[in-house]
Amino acid sequence: MKRSRSLTWLLWLIPLVFLLYFFYQPLLAIFRQVFSERFNQGWQFFSWDQISRPLLFTFWQAFLSTLLTLLIGLPAAYLFSRFEFTGRKTLHTLSLLPFILPTVVVATAFNTLIGPRGWLNLILMDMLNLSNPPLNLLNSLPAILLAHVFYNTSIVIRMVGNSLTRLNPHFDEAARVLNAKPWQAFREVSLPLLMPTILGASLLVFLFDFTSFGVVLMLGGPQYATLEVEIYTQAMNRFNLPMAGLLSVIQLVVTLLITLAQNRLKNPRFGKAALSSEQKTRQRPANRRQKLFVILMCLLLVILFVSPILSLVSRSLVTFEAARGERGEFETGFTTRYYSELFINRSGSIFYANPLAAIRNSLVYSVLTMLIATSMGLLTAYALSRLGSLRRWLEPIFMLPLGASAVILGLGFLLTFNRPPWTSGPFPILIPIAHSLIALPFVVRTIMPAIQGIPNSLREAARVMGAKPWKVIREIDLPILLRALIVSLAFSFTISLGEFGASSFLANARTPTIPVTIFRYISQPGALNYGQALAMSTLLLITSAAGSLLIEKIRLPGEELF
Amino acid sequence: MFKKYLPLLAIFILVLAACPPIAVTTPGTQPQTLTVMTHDSFSVSKELVKKFEADNNASLVFIQGGDTGSALNRLILTSVGSQTPEADVFYGLDNTFLSRALDQDLFEVYQPASLGSIPEEFKLDPTFKVVPIDYGDVCINYDKAWFAENNLELPASLQDLTKAEYSGLLVVENPATSSPGLAFMMATIAEFSESGWLDWWQSLKDNNVAIVSDWETAYYTNFSGSSGKGPQPMVVSYASSPAAELIYAETELTESPTASLVAPGMCWRQVEFAGILKNTPNRDLAEKFVDFLLSKEFQEDVPMQMFVFPVLPDAVLPEGFVLASQIPESVASLDPALIAANRDAWVNAWTNLMLK
Numbered sequence: 001m002k003r004s005r006s007l008t009w010l011l012w013l014i015p016l017v018f019l020l021y022f023f024y025q026p027l028l029a030i031f032r033q034v035f036s037e038r039f040n041q042g043w044q045f046f047s048w049d050q051i052s053r054p055l056l057f058t059f060w061q062a063f064l065s066t067l068l069t070l071l072i073g074l075p076a077a078y079l080f081s082r083f084e085f086t087g088r089k090t091l092h093t094l095s096l097l098p099f100i101l102p103t104v105v106v107a108t109a110f111n112t113l114i115g116p117r118g119w120l121n122l123i124l125m126d127m128l129n130l131s132n133p134p135l136n137l138l139n140s141l142p143a144i145l146l147a148h149v150f151y152n153t154s155i156v157i158r159m160v161g162n163s164l165t166r167l168n169p170h171f172d173e174a175a176r177v178l179n180a181k182p183w184q185a186f187r188e189v190s191l192p193l194l195m196p197t198i199l200g201a202s203l204l205v206f207l208f209d210f211t212s213f214g215v216v217l218m219l220g221g222p223q224y225a226t227l228e229v230e231i232y233t234q235a236m237n238r239f240n241l242p243m244a245g246l247l248s249v250i251q252l253v254v255t256l257l258i259t260l261a262q263n264r265l266k267n268p269r270f271g272k273a274a275l276s277s278e279q280k281t282r283q284r285p286a287n288r289r290q291k292l293f294v295i296l297m298c299l300l301l302v303i304l305f306v307s308p309i310l311s312l313v314s315r316s317l318v319t320f321e322a323a324r325g326e327r328g329e330f331e332t333g334f335t336t337r338y339y340s341e342l343f344i345n346r347s348g349s350i351f352y353a354n355p356l357a358a359i360r361n362s363l364v365y366s367v368l369t370m371l372i373a374t375s376m377g378l379l380t381a382y383a384l385s386r387l388g389s390l391r392r393w394l395e396p397i398f399m400l401p402l403g404a405s406a407v408i409l410g411l412g413f414l415l416t417f418n419r420p421p422w423t424s425g426p427f428p429i430l431i432p433i434a435h436s437l438i439a440l441p442f443v444v445r446t447i448m449p450a451i452q453g454i455p456n457s458l459r460e461a462a463r464v465m466g467a468k469p470w471k472v473i474r475e476i477d478l479p480i481l482l483r484a485l486i487v488s489l490a491f492s493f494t495i496s497l498g499e500f501g502a503s504s505f506l507a508n509a510r511t512p513t514i515p516v517t518i519f520r521y522i523s524q525p526g527a528l529n530y531g532q533a534l535a536m537s538t539l540l541l542i543t544s545a546a547g548s549l550l551i552e553k554i555r556l557p558g559e560e561l562f
Numbered sequence: 563m564f565k566k567y568l569p570l571l572a573i574f575i576l577v578l579a580a581c582p583p584i585a586v587t588t589p590g591t592q593p594q595t596l597t598v599m600t601h602d603s604f605s606v607s608k609e610l611v612k613k614f615e616a617d618n619n620a621s622l623v624f625i626q627g628g629d630t631g632s633a634l635n636r637l638i639l640t641s642v643g644s645q646t647p648e649a650d651v652f653y654g655l656d657n658t659f660l661s662r663a664l665d666q667d668l669f670e671v672y673q674p675a676s677l678g679s680i681p682e683e684f685k686l687d688p689t690f691k692v693v694p695i696d697y698g699d700v701c702i703n704y705d706k707a708w709f710a711e712n713n714l715e716l717p718a719s720l721q722d723l724t725k726a727e728y729s730g731l732l733v734v735e736n737p738a739t740s741s742p743g744l745a746f747m748m749a750t751i752a753e754f755s756e757s758g759w760l761d762w763w764q765s766l767k768d769n770n771v772a773i774v775s776d777w778e779t780a781y782y783t784n785f786s787g788s789s790g791k792g793p794q795p796m797v798v799s800y801a802s803s804p805a806a807e808l809i810y811a812e813t814e815l816t817e818s819p820t821a822s823l824v825a826p827g828m829c830w831r832q833v834e835f836a837g838i839l840k841n842t843p844n845r846d847l848a849e850k851f852v853d854f855l856l857s858k859e860f861q862e863d864v865p866m867q868m869f870v871f872p873v874l875p876d877a878v879l880p881e882g883f884v885l886a887s888q889i890p891e892s893v894a895s896l897d898p899a900l901i902a903a904n905r906d907a908w909v910n911a912w913t914n915l916m917l918k
Contacts, residue, residue, distance in 0.1 A: 047910075047914070049914055050910070050914075053918070116783055116792065133792075133793075136793070139774070221773075221774060221775060222736040222738075222739065222773050222774060222775045222917055223773065223917050225917075233738060233739065235635075235639075236628070236632045236635055236636065237629075237631055237632055237635070237738050237739045238631075238738055238906070238909065239631075239635045239638065239662065240906070414639050414640065415639065418639060418640045418641075418644065419643075419644050419645070419646075508625055508627060508636065508648070
């Protein structure tokens with residue numbers, strides 16, 4: 001008995017030490033910057049404007065993005081949970097895809113759609129016989145909003161859609177029998193029941209928009225900076241670390257408040273009667289109005305979700321302009337050159353990051369992240385499920401990393417681990433560790449329910465029959481947890497592969513990752529650089545899509561990822 | 563069930579572990595590695611690198627750390643006080659950032675023998691922690707064809723740019739994120755004085771100036787005179803960019819499609835330096851590399867690779883380069899001490915005014 005207790009201690013000590021060392025220490029380093037003597041001169045030019053401007057803009061764009069996301073997401077959730085139509089399943093899967101897509105992929109996808117070298121401009125130039133791209137949509141607020149809506153509609157569809165499906169349709173019908181109009185029935189009966197879920201989803205969407213980095217950096221241009229982008233600029237471009245630290249603290253407080261509010265709203269309670277008991281809640285559209293709704297919504301969703309992805313893939317396969325330094329004739333039209341160039345190791349090349357190295361590095365980082373995040377997540381989940389009264393105090397410590405943004409993490413790592421042994425080895429272990437911290441909350445949330453789902457009686461029974469503790473874990477826990485573990489592995493792999501915020505601080509030209517390389521290539525001149533960025537984005541898109549499909553396939557219906 | 567996946571997973575991990583990231587350290591008898599941190603615009607002929615490597619049994623690794631400012635900042639964050647700095651040599655520090663690098667005590671003193679033949683005007687660091695390698699003039703480039711087609715006179719001074727006929731025709735880089743952007747801002751401060759420069763930028767803003775983050779975007783996406791064929795016919799770039807347009811044109815041209823505005827006060831001279839990082843374990847090789855940067859071979863390579871001028875007076879310039887490059891008769895300049903004291907405040911003021 002005594003041994004088992006010390007084992008439990010060890011169980012939560014390992015992840016606790018990991019978090020204290022790799023999360024709280026860097027966080028402290030950032031806080032210290034705010035008061036540091038060495039960079040004291042930074043305060044000389046301090047003005048409230050420097051804080052209020054990015055803060056207000058961050059709130060403003062997050063508010064607008066959330067509003068627009070709800071505007072499309074709510075009808076879409078209604079569509080998927082109430083109507084049956086051909087292609088419903090495909091469209092539903094497709095609509096869930098964006099959530100897992102890396103920000104750089106989304107940004108490049110929109111670049112190929114509305115950018116100066118994108119389809120929309122190419123088509124307009126061809127039709128109107130212009131020599132210059134007529135639309136200048138990049139570096140504007142609409143571009144940011146569009147990408148955010150694309151990103152987060154899937155969250156609303158998933159969360160609100162789930163609740164709607166579980167909501168008993170008889171409630172609506174009962175109201176209709178009592179002579180309520182359909183809209184009235186919805187407003188008076190379903191809407192109040194759904195309100196907590198809608199609020200929860202809105203807060204989550206708001207949180208993601210609030211901490212948006214890659215999209216704003218790549219689509220916003222110099223005029224638009226969210227807190228995240230401003231932290232990056234202040235630290236890396238302006239070398240104003242106190243300001244970067246101060247902005248990080250503000251960012252952390254706001255995201256923490258949103259996360260807390262969101263956690264409170266997470267479990268909406270319907271009361272038993274309101275729960276649908278697996279009845280069929282979906283039916284084919286009955287009248288013309290419903291048919292029109294279904295058709296219009298489908299059209300809208302196809303345009304929103306399919307066009308950027310299709311545009312990215314197709315644009316990576318055609319060439320319209322010469323590569324930099326290329327003279328004379330070049331062929332326009334279909335080409336696979338951008339892909340083949342990725343896998344040619346141009347020896348002695350010193351120009352930008354080598355794409356081949358980036359692909360290899362990213363794979364190595366992702367596998368390491370997968371292992372670190374899943375093992376730490378497993379230990380954390382075990383610790384949290386066994387701790388009893390201590391849990392109340394420890395759970396926030398374990399869950400705080402969710403509130404910290406990738407950019408803050410990257411800055412903290414750069415400030416803390418900038419000396420040997422961290423910098424001297426040939427292998428930058430910091431990147432997979434940072435990625436693991438980002439993936440950890442998701443992993444814990446995936447594994448926790450599975451652990452809590454293991455009946456203690458089963459373990460007791462095994463123990464009574466003389467099984468050693470390790471054998472109990474192997475024979476009872478592992479088979480039950482397997483599904484959750486595979487989901488965690490796939491999830492952390494995918495997160496690491498597409499992670500951009502922390503990597504943009506930690507990866508240098510010696511240790512590039514795929515997203516960092518895409519970011520470097522996309523703004524470079526010449527068709528080859530642009531094409532290679534698109535080719536890499538497309539490969540990343542395919543990998544992420546495969547990952548998210550795998551997760552969808554083996555995930556238990558009850559598990560929620562956020 | 564779990565056992566079934568275990569070997570698969572093990573093989574997967576082994577395969578990936580077998581291909582670690584590009585090796586950085588090379589042990590023992592193999593060539594000594596020298597790491598050179600530089601900015602995105604860095605370029606050098608492959609043959610010269612190969613020759614240096616062969617002559618010194620060395621292997622050169624170039625890290626491009628972003629624009630000059632971010633490359634420098636990254637180095638300060640990772641290497642000040644470190645016993646193993648991230649790089650051995652930094653190349654590309656310019657006169658606008660010189661004071662920051664010297665304040666942070668990033669470099670070790672080194673005085674190459676060849677320094678004697680270099681004009682005094684370039685030796686801006688009297689302590690010789692960094693030495694000058696090349697220089698170039700940041701000027702406004704314009705699209706010749708556009709101005710001819712639209713029958714518009716060229717602006718003759720910075721002041722002219724605020725006139726209504728040039729509304730929306732100029733694209734500049736954000737000085738907070740781009741070194742030519744910062745250089746151009748310095749030129750305007752020199753021209754309009756510390757009390758007047760912000761007023762000029764305000765009128766430029768009212769005249770619909772376009773602002774982008776970096777030179778690549780400004781030149782290749784916004785500028786109409788480049789292959790990007792963007793909307794603005796004027797861009798803040800280098801006096802040597804027209805030479806690049808001529809030499810690297812897709813079809814052979816007799817003259818460059820672009821030119822620079824080189825009237826007095828419109829250009830800023832950027833001098834680029836190299837320095838050996840403090841505590842480098844490869845000091846000897848680092849010294850040889852700095853000597854190499856000042857050698858005649860490298861200095862003559864500089865114009866065609868980076869389109870800047872060598873600091874070595876004996877270096878012979880390529881013909882096409884001389885033909886299309888305009889050298890301004892007088893360039894704007896500011897006291898280095900003044901820049902050191904005010905750079906951050908100026909950039910702040912600029913950002914507050916222009917990006918609101």
